[in-house]
Amino acid sequence: MTTLTLGKALNRGLRNALAADDRVVLMGEDIGTLGGVFRITDGLQAEFGRERVVDSPLSEAGLIGTAVGLAYRGFRPVVEIQFDGFIYPGFDQIVAQVAKLHYRSRGAVKVPITIRVPFGGGIGAAEHHSESPEAYFAHTAGLRVVVCSNPADAHVMIQQAIASDDPVLFFEPKRRYHVKGEVDEAASLADAKPMGIATVVAPGDDVTLVTYGALVQTAKDAAVAAAEDGVSLEVIDLRSLAPVDYPTLEASLRRTGRLVIAHEAGQQGGVGAEIAASLTERCFDYLEHAPVRVTGHDIPYPPAKLEQHHLPDLDRILDGVDRVLGRANSLSGVEA
Amino acid sequence: MTTLTLGKALNRGLRNALAADDRVVLMGEDIGTLGGVFRITDGLQAEFGRERVVDSPLSEAGLIGTAVGLAYRGFRPVVEIQFDGFIYPGFDQIVAQVAKLHYRSRGAVKVPITIRVPFGGGIGAAEHHSESPEAYFAHTAGLRVVVCSNPADAHVMIQQAIASDDPVLFFEPKRRYHVKGEVDEAASLADAKPMGIATVVAPGDDVTLVTYGALVQTAKDAAVAAAEDGVSLEVIDLRSLAPVDYPTLEASLRRTGRLVIAHEAGQQGGVGAEIAASLTERCFDYLEHAPVRVTGHDIPYPPAKLEQHHLPDLDRILDGVDRVLGRANSLSGVEA
Amino acid sequence: MTLSDRDATGLLTRPESFVQLVDETGTRRHDAEFDPWVADVDAAALGRLYRDMVIVRRLDAEGVALQRQGELGLWPPLAGQEAAQIGSVRALRDDDFAFTSYRELAVAWARGVAAEGLVTTWRGTASSGWDPAAHRVAVPQIIIGAQALHATGYAMGLRWDHSDAAAIAYFGDGATSEGDVNEAFVFASSFEAPVVFFCQNNQWAISEPVGLQSKQELARRADGFAMPGIRVDGNDVLAVLAVTRMALERARRGDGPSLIEAVTYRMGPHTTADDPSRYRDDAELAAWRERDPIARLLALLEGLGVDVAGLERETAEAADRAAAELRAACLGLVDPPALSVFDHVYAEPNSHVARQREHYERYLALFGDEASDQNGAGR
Amino acid sequence: MTLSDRDATGLLTRPESFVQLVDETGTRRHDAEFDPWVADVDAAALGRLYRDMVIVRRLDAEGVALQRQGELGLWPPLAGQEAAQIGSVRALRDDDFAFTSYRELAVAWARGVAAEGLVTTWRGTASSGWDPAAHRVAVPQIIIGAQALHATGYAMGLRWDHSDAAAIAYFGDGATSEGDVNEAFVFASSFEAPVVFFCQNNQWAISEPVGLQSKQELARRADGFAMPGIRVDGNDVLAVLAVTRMALERARRGDGPSLIEAVTYRMGPHTTADDPSRYRDDAELAAWRERDPIARLLALLEGLGVDVAGLERETAEAADRAAAELRAACLGLVDPPALSVFDHVYAEPNSHVARQREHYERYLALFGDEASDQNGAGR
Numbered sequence A, B: 001m002t003t004l005t006l007g008k009a010l011n012r013g014l015r016n017a018l019a020a021d022d023r024v025v026l027m028g029e030d031i032g033t034l035g036g037v038f039r040i041t042d043g044l045q046a047e048f049g050r051e052r053v054v055d056s057p058l059s060e061a062g063l064i065g066t067a068v069g070l071a072y073r074g075f076r077p078v079v080e081i082q083f084d085g086f087i088y089p090g091f092d093q094i095v096a097q098v099a100k101l102h103y104r105s106r107g108a109v110k111v112p113i114t115i116r117v118p119f120g121g122g123i124g125a126a127e128h129h130s131e132s133p134e135a136y137f138a139h140t141a142g143l144r145v146v147v148c149s150n151p152a153d154a155h156v157m158i159q160q161a162i163a164s165d166d167p168v169l170f171f172e173p174k175r176r177y178h179v180k181g182e183v184d185e186a187a188s189l190a191d192a193k194p195m196g197i198a199t200v201v202a203p204g205d206d207v208t209l210v211t212y213g214a215l216v217q218t219a220k221d222a223a224v225a226a227a228e229d230g231v232s233l234e235v236i237d238l239r240s241l242a243p244v245d246y247p248t249l250e251a252s253l254r255r256t257g258r259l260v261i262a263h264e265a266g267q268q269g270g271v272g273a274e275i276a277a278s279l280t281e282r283c284f285d286y287l288e289h290a291p292v293r294v295t296g297h298d299i300p301y302p303p304a305k306l307e308q309h310h311l312p313d314l315d316r317i318l319d320g321v322d323r324v325l326g327r328a329n330s331l332s333g334v335e336a
Numbered sequence C, D: 001m002t003l004s005d006r007d008a009t010g011l012l013t014r015p016e017s018f019v020q021l022v023d024e025t026g027t028r029r030h031d032a033e034f035d036p037w038v039a040d041v042d043a044a045a046l047g048r049l050y051r052d053m054v055i056v057r058r059l060d061a062e063g064v065a066l067q068r069q070g071e072l073g074l075w076p077p078l079a080g081q082e083a084a085q086i087g088s089v090r091a092l093r094d095d096d097f098a099f100t101s102y103r104e105l106a107v108a109w110a111r112g113v114a115a116e117g118l119v120t121t122w123r124g125t126a127s128s129g130w131d132p133a134a135h136r137v138a139v140p141q142i143i144i145g146a147q148a149l150h151a152t153g154y155a156m157g158l159r160w161d162h163s164d165a166a167a168i169a170y171f172g173d174g175a176t177s178e179g180d181v182n183e184a185f186v187f188a189s190s191f192e193a194p195v196v197f198f199c200q201n202n203q204w205a206i207s208e209p210v211g212l213q214s215k216q217e218l219a220r221r222a223d224g225f226a227m228p229g230i231r232v233d234g235n236d237v238l239a240v241l242a243v244t245r246m247a248l249e250r251a252r253r254g255d256g257p258s259l260i261e262a263v264t265y266r267m268g269p270h271t272t273a274d275d276p277s278r279y280r281d282d283a284e285l286a287a288w289r290e291r292d293p294i295a296r297l298l299a300l301l302e303g304l305g306v307d308v309a310g311l312e313r314e315t316a317e318a319a320d321r322a323a324a325e326l327r328a329a330c331l332g333l334v335d336p337p338a339l340s341v342f343d344h345v346y347a348e349p350n351s352h353v354a355r356q357r358e359h360y361e362r363y364l365a366l367f368g369d370e371a372s373d374q375n376g377a378g379r
Ligand SMILES: Cc1ncc(C[n+]2csc(CCOP(=O)(O)OP(=O)(O)O)c2C)c(N)n1
Pocket: B029, B058, B060, B082, B086, B089, C103, C142, C143, C144, C171, C172, C173, C174, C175, C176, C202, C204, C205, C206, C266, C270
């Protein structure tokens, strides 16, 4: 076991992937000499050369579109999008090409492209630097969407994403890049838990609290706080948003009968909507209360000084728990 | 009253908007001389000139981006996207600019841009010509998303969308362009029902069936078929997907206790997910069954010969009704 | 629309500004720079190019006919662009890789795609007609310009693989306005990718004349991206062959990308769904008929003393056979089974797709036997 | 990285290929074509340009200091680019409209934006600092290149309004690789929009040298879009003023867009979050210090017999005052009320936002008085 930050765990995972398969190439803006604005690719160009770790011209459509061509040629491109809010110029290439090429070619062309996206807020950044665009991709058939939340997962999941023959949108909770954790660098990938499986990060009986990315830690904190209050939260780190690991969620919800879903992205059409709807379909008879969503507001990401009024935090999650338990909460007395 | 096709009703609505306000400009690929590939803008360039009805170079980002600049200059641009599947190159300008500029500028810059999108399948078309991308936009704060389903609504709603100071994604069910209906061309806009309000198109008591666009007709057919079977469906045409008119939906669902939502778009993170989740939140105690979604599969739009196996149709909607009623259905005997 | 809008590239007024080896009358024009690139092209080779063009024109006509008869959903005719497509595709080596739009019937055909593969997409039985790896032709692209980036990426890979093969990207005049095409120029230039950008300027993007996309000759777009840009008579198969060979050779040498603007004309509608009479006049079409790529080559062959009557007869027979084959393949296509709608969404097993598939299978079973042979070809 | 990658535009080796009216030593170089455009610029006017540049450099330094002291979240320094920004913005008429990126402090300042407006975004109290209509400067753009299309659209509107005002779009060398910028060229050219594309080639896009974006001088990108492309010494305020005036005049005349490449240098980090020592060396910076835009103008003024010591003193005082004002404005900014997070999402009433706002208000009320003055400025 080594103690690594989440960022460094990604760096080591990428390094393993580059070493394991010489068709793996890393591409992105400033990822070479600089090692990326978050230094996730630090040292990799020096080690693997300029044709494996490639500084690209400033164009996201260009990055994704050339990655598609490289996939045609049998490469496994790993593209870094510098910040969440800069993925949209590449949206057409992702949605119309990356997601559809395997289907369109009737399986003849594999598209093992990994698109890494540092995402989410809470870092006091300027506009376009704190977005949570994951729902767009989870709604796009043909893509897999995964999110890591801790160093150990980051290390394994990035390698699994790269090894996957499907295109993977790989979301990294940027505000947790510097948080440390134990990583077993020697562990074999073959034995690792598949990236499509969710993890129960804190067991509990009263409420199932589902989230992903940076909010996993907040949810764990909420479980501790709730426990002091006599409420037992089962916290589940989704890890995969497409497909979602429903068996794990169902098993929990059938026990607790109460579901809270938290994410930073807005509520309307967020990932929480799908999970609430799907779990209501699957577990209706077990539900004691309507699933509760604790999300960012449906607003453009606000200026930094207001972000604490946008992002779900410990208190807002606990308020959601109160709501699902029918205890006094922010909606008490309001017609639901 | 005049009998007009849906396409012609849009044409007349656009004509009214051009005549009413000389800051309204239409822009798009092939909309001038040709009148658009669906002829929705037929005759308008001849009548209003080349600076009001503008054939643009072949670039969707260019179209939307220049529309933003025109909004800065006080114009009200109406952009035609030729087919649903071609909107993605303009996605960045829509999501990062059109949706956010009013917020970003603290209300100083209005963005009264209407983006017209012929959408949906069922026309036997090639790839990228039958998509239902509405959920991407309904998930984007700052945008309004509306869908017309019949000539009368089309005529009024396009004028309302253009008159709105907010950016509007205006979806047109292309496979119903040729369907005729009565339109009151003389009616005043001021008296018209706001585009944000849903319409109960068939009253009923047993099941609330919610849909939009081309499926509204299918849903009405389903109501007729179900009635023969002794089941009374209340069909609601959503009209607005963002925001959704929940009061109308709630009133119905509180009576019926059973909700079916149908759309052509895929299920995962589709508009139906949000509506199911929101109505479960708002009407949990009234629900007799989990809301049922009848949607396109979560697959890239299939080749034409398979589209009837992708799109919800009368039978699939009726199967959904059976499911929500707990009658024998495609999932009978399967663990939900 | 003024004349200058319609013809901003100045073709009609400045024919001398492009590479031409065979003029409209079929006369060989000598060109010190480009002749060497086709020094090997003797009368027999010219005859084969003629044959190619006649066959693809015939196939194209059959496609249109099949569409008119309701056998195909749509067809995007190439008529008029045979020289541009055949001249360029015949310059390729077997291990080069082509990325096309929807209109490059001739490219797919020349790379050996079977008749069936040429029609599946338009009949709607599948979204692609062949295995790209087998023919080294990508799945045709409908999103305008997107394939320019794919070709560039592929070419970057070629370079990193130390291969001396090249990629070629086909797109239209309209496509030059899309960001993707310009970004492809940026990437190709930056990475000195061995890619040839082959723009068929057929004067129209549906109803929009090329002058709306550009007030400058499209070949000149190359300069600002540090590439050579060559303007060629796209109706002169020999000239097209020459410039494409030159550009490919440059790519193989490691000198990077080039842009070719093949000045040609779409003689038919944009697709069978289009009505060009709404936006262009007969006189324009008539003027371009004078520049027909096939007639011109036949005249050249005649001038070279070839028995053109025999060649015509023989070629027409071959073309008819190909057309009959196309028709038979088209009519023989069977509709895919219902559940194949779920095939290949992912390369790896996917729980969500599996579930939806299972649900839909049960749903079909409600209708009894109809659904019996609805199983797809596997995951 | 080889030298040719880093300096593909050849600046260091070919200074003669750009417009320069004042050389690095402060000597006036005469130029028959461009002198007339600045014939009115006498010593007093030069003094005012000097003053502008000194003030914005000082403001910029204050911004960096405020960030280092934790008062601002981020700051993107303009140091080194004063001549490019001041020379161009001072060429504008009041009714022209500027669309900038995040780095054009000097443009906003010169258009009269108050001190507060220059820092709000970076302090994080609002995403914009001024009313675009009041100053005819759009909200600064972070999405690279997007504003080039906005400027073009605005200019199309100017043309349709028969106005003789113009738009100017500021962007960097890196931005030329984005599709949006190239599409802006297409639209501007097609519609003969009165827009000036002003590219500050400051040699770097964060860590990427301009040679990675283009192997060709960026000004040459214009040719393929049928625009004039002018390369100017971006550290020579007089030359920048001249070429921008010329381009604006062309726009006003109805002759359409132009591209200006102002060759300059970002002397500081990309932003205060950046560490340029990771990707560029001191020698490069030192070489560029020799071309400092302010020192050069001072030398010219001295040569013209101006009392430069007096000018320097007086200007330094004005600059210090401006900096103090900036600091005071920054420290005086109050955090916006919590519920203002919901303001202006839409221009019209919106049931969904209203509901979320109401819910959040109730939520805040759970915490008692804290939430009292949390109301926003209205809908
Ligand atoms: C991104 C995108 N926008 C719009 C379309 C609709 N469309 C199909 S073909 C076409 C014109 C293309 O013109 P050009 O590039 O000149 O090629 P040509 O059809 O002439 O071969 C258009 C606008 C599309 N397929 N993709």
